[in-house]
Amino acid sequence: MLLGTALSGAVCFVLALVLRQRLGFTAWTLSALAWSLVVIAIITLIPASGAPGIVPAEGRLDTCSFDIGGPAPDGFWIFSGGQRLLNTVVFVPPGVLLVLTAARWRIGLVTVPLGLVLLAAFSAGIEWTQLELARIDRACDVTDIIDNVTGAVVGVVVGLVLALVVRPWRLRR
Template identity: 50%
Template sequence: MVTFGGTGVMVLAVLAAGVVSALLGLSLRARLGTLSAVAVSGLVWSLAAIAVATLVPTRADVGIVPADSRSDSCSWDYGGPNGAAFEGLGFDQRTLNVLLFVPAGMFLVLAVGRWWSGVVLAPIGLALLAAYSVGVELAQLQLARIDRACDVTDMVDNIVGAGVGFLIGVLLLPLTRPWRGRKPAH
């Protein structure tokens, strides 16, 4: 039986996503300017990190969860059980679910803040981050073999995190001024 998962796999996947995202940022830098390129690559990296953190099994020895023992629906028990698996980091699962989406919300605002259309694109992007959270939870429901659970509390916490990141991004806009973009060639 081939096993896949665990913290080591997650860290390697997030680092690999970081390298790919950094290369994306470098390729966009001349066209968008440094700040916007960093914001776009940061958004791509944070979305990949979310997928890794939520869709890779937490342990390599999980094996296959039999179809008859997997849940057929998402848990609507708001607040649900606290994830003791993450207490070693000093945070409970709910806090980590919030923190996981903060960078995506922040980078989203900074990525679209360069253009006037960002006033429309940013709220649409926030709604898409909420949809991404719902999609992750539904994937966890369907992919029973990864030993994850679909939970409405996770969705709420993720959306709160995206909203917090969004507000941080809005607060950073006047400081970073991404609309300045790159300097025109002489």
């Protein structure tokens, strides 16, 4: 997991270096947005017990859990606030970076809401993948999507405040 995070960070850093002449500050926010999405995919799609195992057919869930606030674990050693809080917090950076990336252009008024919908779709895609790939021993839960979207919305609000301070539209070359 750490190796994948570091390698994807290096690739996104190079991407920012390549794009900085053309996009300036936005190259960094765009690359950081891409990296944050890759990191989310890594931490949510890595097998729960470290290595893919065998989940018997009778033990595999056929549908997503629609039990809102469902049976989420208490938390992780790395983040004691519980899985729901972690699911929320992990989507705040993409929300912030979405706004800072889109704020450079006037069309940002359209791309930010569209990007928020795409972040929700990304979360739903992760949950669907967890449902389909039983070998990674992860559970599909609608509560995770709700928490992820909540985090993205909080991130967008924080991003709007930061955009007023940073003013990415003035950082054009």
